[in-house]
Amino acid sequence: MELVDWLSQKKQDIVREWIRVTMEAYPVEALNVLKRSDNQFANPLSHIISTNIALLFDDLLLGVDPERTTPILTELVKVRAVQDFKPSEALQFIIDLKKILFSMKDETVEGGESMPLEQLRKMEEEIDTLAMLGFDIYMKCREKLYEIRANEIRNQTHMLIRRVNEMDKQKEAR
Amino acid sequence: MVKMLEAEELAKDITETPSLLNGKGPDREWMDTPAEFRDGNWAYSAKTKAIESLKMPYARDWSPGDEDWKLPENWKEIISEGFRERLDKFRSFKVFMDICVRCGACADKCHFFLGSGDPKNMPVLRAELLRSVYRNDFTLAGKLLKKFAGARPLTMEVVKEWFLYFFQCTECRRCSVYCPYGIDTAEITMMARELLNLVGININWIMDPAANCNRTGNHLGIEPHTFKTVVESLCEDIEDVTGITINPSFNRKGAEILFITPSGDVFADPGVYTMMGYIMLFEHIGLDYTLSTYASEGGNFGLFNSNELMKKLNAKMYHEAERLGVKWILGGECGHMWRVINQYMDTMNGPTPSYMEDPVSPITGTKFENAVSTKMVHIMEFTADLIKHNKLKLDKSRNDHVRATFHDSCNPSRAMGMLDEPRYVLNNVLNNFFEMPDNTIREQTFCCGAGSGLNTEEIMDVRMRGALPRATALNHVVEKHDVNMLSCVCAIDRATLLALTQYWAPDVEVSGVTELVANALIMEGENEVRDCDLREEPYLGVED
Numbered sequence: 001m002e003l004v005d006w007l008s009q010k011k012q013d014i015v016r017e018w019i020r021v022t023m024e025a026y027p028v029e030a031l032n033v034l035k036r037s038d039n040q041f042a043n044p045l046s047h048i049i050s051t052n053i054a055l056l057f058d059d060l061l062l063g064v065d066p067e068r069t070t071p072i073l074t075e076l077v078k079v080r081a082v083q084d085f086k087p088s089e090a091l092q093f094i095i096d097l098k099k100i101l102f103s104m105k106d107e108t109v110e111g112g113e114s115m116p117l118e119q120l121r122k123m124e125e126e127i128d129t130l131a132m133l134g135f136d137i138y139m140k141c142r143e144k145l146y147e148i149r150a151n152e153i154r155n156q157t158h159m160l161i162r163r164v165n166e167m168d169k170q171k172e173a174r
Numbered sequence: 175m176v177k178m179l180e181a182e183e184l185a186k187d188i189t190e191t192p193s194l195l196n197g198k199g200p201d202r203e204w205m206d207t208p209a210e211f212r213d214g215n216w217a218y219s220a221k222t223k224a225i226e227s228l229k230m231p232y233a234r235d236w237s238p239g240d241e242d243w244k245l246p247e248n249w250k251e252i253i254s255e256g257f258r259e260r261l262d263k264f265r266s267f268k269v270f271m272d273i274c275v276r277c278g279a280c281a282d283k284c285h286f287f288l289g290s291g292d293p294k295n296m297p298v299l300r301a302e303l304l305r306s307v308y309r310n311d312f313t314l315a316g317k318l319l320k321k322f323a324g325a326r327p328l329t330m331e332v333v334k335e336w337f338l339y340f341f342q343c344t345e346c347r348r349c350s351v352y353c354p355y356g357i358d359t360a361e362i363t364m365m366a367r368e369l370l371n372l373v374g375i376n377i378n379w380i381m382d383p384a385a386n387c388n389r390t391g392n393h394l395g396i397e398p399h400t401f402k403t404v405v406e407s408l409c410e411d412i413e414d415v416t417g418i419t420i421n422p423s424f425n426r427k428g429a430e431i432l433f434i435t436p437s438g439d440v441f442a443d444p445g446v447y448t449m450m451g452y453i454m455l456f457e458h459i460g461l462d463y464t465l466s467t468y469a470s471e472g473g474n475f476g477l478f479n480s481n482e483l484m485k486k487l488n489a490k491m492y493h494e495a496e497r498l499g500v501k502w503i504l505g506g507e508c509g510h511m512w513r514v515i516n517q518y519m520d521t522m523n524g525p526t527p528s529y530m531e532d533p534v535s536p537i538t539g540t541k542f543e544n545a546v547s548t549k550m551v552h553i554m555e556f557t558a559d560l561i562k563h564n565k566l567k568l569d570k571s572r573n574d575h576v577r578a579t580f581h582d583s584c585n586p587s588r589a590m591g592m593l594d595e596p597r598y599v600l601n602n603v604l605n606n607f608f609e610m611p612d613n614t615i616r617e618q619t620f621c622c623g624a625g626s627g628l629n630t631e632e633i634m635d636v637r638m639r640g641a642l643p644r645a646t647a648l649n650h651v652v653e654k655h656d657v658n659m660l661s662c663v664c665a666i667d668r669a670t671l672l673a674l675t676q677y678w679a680p681d682v683e684v685s686g687v688t689e690l691v692a693n694a695l696i697m698e699g700e701n702e703v704r705d706c707d708l709r710e711e712p713y714l715g716v717e718d
C-alpha cells in the first residue's frame with residue numbers, strides 16, 4: 001500500500017489532530033471560549049485554522065507545489081506572523097504534523113493495512129519543504145508589516161511632504 | 175472513503191479532549207502569568223516635552239521595554255489614592271467594579287481577543303486586571319480572603335500588565351453591547367489609563383497629538399498659515415479634476431456655520447479626498463460657512479487620556495464658534511469627536527455659547543432636533559437631509575468603478591447610533607453597495623483595531639491581530655461581490671483601515687463617504703467632460 005493512500009484513509013483523524021495541536025498554541029482559557037462559536041465571522045481564528053489545515057493536508061498529499069501550496073499556507077502564516085509568537089513558535093504547527101504521523105504509525109486502516117513505514121521518510125521531506133515555504137511566507141509577512149509602517153508615516157503627513165516638495169521645486173526654479 | 179468532518183465540526187472538537195502531543199500541561203492561571211514585553215506589543219512612552227507642555231506629572235525619559243520604569247517613589251500611594259477618588263467621583267466606575275457576575279457573555283466579543291487568542295484580551299479578564307486590585311484594597315472579602323476572592327495586591331508587575339492590556343483595548347465598546355448588566359469595559363480602560371497617567375505612564379501617540387492640539391489647534395501641530403495653504407492646494411486639485419475654482423474662507427466672522435473636521439482629512443492620504451469632497455459639496459449648495467485655522471482639529475485625544483484634557487480640547491471648538499459668531503457647527507467625518515460631543519460635551523462644557531442657535535439646515539429648513547443641546551451637526555445627517563430633499567444633483571454612474579462596502583466606525587455607530595444615514599447616502603451616490611455580514615456591522619461592528627490612540631505604527635502587530643475580525647468580514651464581500659472600496663465616516667479609520675487592507679485585503683482601497691458623494695456630484699460650471707474621480711482615476715468607460 002502507498003503511504004498516500006494510507007494517509008487519505010486516515011485523513012479525518014490526522015486533520016482533526018493537526019488542528020487540535022495547532023490550536024494548542026493558545027492558552028486553555030482562550031480555547032474554552034473560542035470553542036463557543038463556529039461562525040466564521042464571530043470566531044475567525046478557529047475558522048481560518050481549521051479550514052486551512054484541512055486544505056493544507058489535502059494539498060500535501062499531492063506533494064508540495066509552491067504555486068498551489070503558497071496561498072493556503074499564507075492564510076495560516078499571515079495570522080501567526082502578527083500574533084505574539086516567536087518565529088519558531090509561529091511555524092511550529094507545520095513540524096507538529098511529523099509528530100502526529102509518528103504517533104499513528106501503529107494504526108491500521110480498513111482491511112488491516114498498517115502504515116507503510118518505509119515511505120514515511122519521503123513524507124517527512126515533504127513536511128520539511130512545507131516548513132521552508134512557511135518560513136519564506138513568514139518573512140514576507142514581516143517585511144510587509146515594515147512596509148505598512150513606513151507607508152503609514154508617509155500617508156499621515158502626505159500634504160506636508162507634498163508642500164515641502166513644491167517649495168523645493170519653486171526654489172530650484174528661482 | 176472516510177467522510178471528512180466539516181471545518182466547523184472540527185473547530186468544535188478542538189478543545190473537548192486537548193491532545194498532549196506537544197507536551198503542554200494544563201496552563202497556569204492568568205493571575206500567575208506575568209505580562210511579557212516583546213517588540214511590537216507595546217507602544218512608545220510619551221516624550222518629556224509633550225508631558226510637560228500638558229502640565230502632566232512625572233515627565234521623564236523612560237521606555238516600557240526597560241526593567242526600571244523610573245516611577246515616583248510613592249507610586250503605590252498615588253495610584254491607590256487615585257483609585258479611591260475615582261470610585262467616589264464616578265458612580266458607574268464603582269458599579270462596574272462591583273456587579274460583574276463573570277457570566278462570560280463578553281468574553282469572545284473583543285476583536286483583540288478574537289485575533290490574538292490571548293485570554294487577557296477577553297473584556298471580562300481585562301476588567302479583572304483592575305478589579306482584582308479593587309477587591310484587594312477596597313472590599314472586605316478581598317482584604318480577608320485575598321486570592322480566593324480574586325484579589326491581588328498592587329505590584330509593579332500588575333502596573334506593567336495594566337500598561338500592556340489597557341493599551342490593547344480600543345475603547346470600542348463592542349463588549350458592552352453583549353453584557354447583560356451594561357458594563358462598559360471601555361470606561362474601565364479609561365479609568366485605568368487615568369491611573370497610569372497619575373504616575374507618568376503614558377504613550378507618545380496619545381500625548382503628542384494632544385499636546386500639539388493644545389498648542390496649535392491640531393494633532394500635527396500645524397500652524398495656521400500652513401493649514402490654509404494646504405487647504406488651498408486641495409482646492410487646486412479640485413480645479414484640476416472639475417475645472418471649478420473654489421475659495422473657501424478661513425476664520426471669517428459672521429459666517430453662518432463653522433465647519434470642523436479632523437486634521438487627518440486635511441493632511442493625510444486618503445483623508446484629503448474626503449476634504450475635497452466637503453469643499454465641493456458646500457460649493458454645490460452654496461453654504462455660508464467658514465473653516466478655522468485655530469479649531470483646526472475635530473479629533474480629541476483627550477478622550478483617550480483624561481477627563482480634564484478631553485474637556486479642554488472640546489471647549490476650544492466652542493470658543494472658536496463664539497469668537498467667529500457662527501450660529502452652529504457642522505462636523506466632518508470623525509469618530510471619537512462625535513463620541514465626545516454625543517456623550518460628554520453637554521455635561522462637560524454645556525451649555526453652548528448663548529447666542530448660538532438651534533441648528534437648522536439653511537438649504538432645506540430642517541431643524542436638527544438631536545443637536546439642539548450641542549449645536550453641532552454631523553455631516554452625514556446634513557448630507558442625508560440634502561439628498562432626501564432632492565437638493566443635490568447626482569450622477570451615480572460616476573461611481574460605477576467603485577464597488578463599496580461600509581465599515582461602521584465604533585464611535586458613530588455604537589456611541590452615537592448613527593447607522594442609517596451613511597448607508598442612505600451611499601445608496602444614493604453609487605450603484606454598487608454591499609454589506610458585510612450582519613454580525614460584523616451596525617451595533618455589532620468590529621473595530622479597525624487601532625482606535626483610542628492606538629493608531630501608532632510601532633504596535634502594528636497588535637493592530638493587525640485586532641483587525642483580523644474586521645478583515646475576515648471584508649474579505650468575504652471581496653470574494654462574493656468583488657468589493658474594492660472600504661468606506662467609512664472616521665478619519666482615524668481612513669488611516670488605520672488602510673494598514674488593515676494592505677495586510678489583509680491588498681486589493682481594497684479606503685475612502686470617506688463624502689469623497690464618494692463628491693465623485694457623483696454634477697457641479698455647476700464643471701468641465702464639459704468630467705472624466706475622472708477625485709483620485710484622478712478614470713470613470714468607468716473612459717480610457718486611461
Ligand code: SF4
Pocket residue numbers: 283284285286295296297300342343344345346347348349350359360363621
Ligand atoms: S471596549 Fe472594545 S477593545 Fe476594549 S475590551 Fe471591549 S471589545 Fe475589547
Ligand code: SF4
Pocket residue numbers: 273274275276277278279280281297298352353354355356357
Ligand atoms: S458580560 Fe458583563 S457581567 Fe458578564 S462577564 Fe462580561 S462584564 Fe461581567
